[in-house]
Amino acid sequence: MTANRLILSLSTLAILAQTTFAIAAGDSIQEAQQLVNDLCATCHSVDGVSADDAFPNLAGQKHGYLVKQLTDFRSKARDNETMGPIAETLDDRMIDALATYYSSLPAGK
C-alpha cells in the first residue's frame, strides 16, 4: 500500500468514526427525551423546572451531580422511597443520557 493510499484509508476511518459518534449522540438525546416523557416528567417536568415544591428542579444542574444522585438512589446510598425504585430501572447509559438532557436545559427558579 502506498503512503497516499494509507493516508486516504486513515482519513476515511476518521470520518466513519466521527459519523458513528454523531449518530450515537443523537440516539442518546432521543432516548433521554423518551425516558423523561415516560419516567420523569410527571414530577420534574419536561423542561426540568417542576411545578410543585415537593420536586426538585433538575434543569441546569451539573451533569456529574445528576449522575451521582441517580447512581446513589439506585444503590440506596441515597435512600429515597420515590426515587429509589425509579433509579433501579436505569442502567449507566440511561443515567448518563438523562444527566446530559437535564444539565443542558436552562435553570429555572
Ligand code: HEC
Ligand atoms: C413520582 C415523582 C417522581 C418521579 C416520577 C421522578 N422523580 Fe426524581 N425526585 C422526586 C423527589 C420527591 C425527589 C426528592 C428526593 C429527596 O427528597 O431526597 C427527587 C429527586 C431527584 C433527583 C435529585 C435532585 C437533587 O437536587 O438532589 C434527581 C437527579 C432526580 N430526582 C431525577 C429523576 C429522573 C431522571 C427521573 C426519571 C427517570 C425522576 N427523577 C423521576 C420525585 C420524582
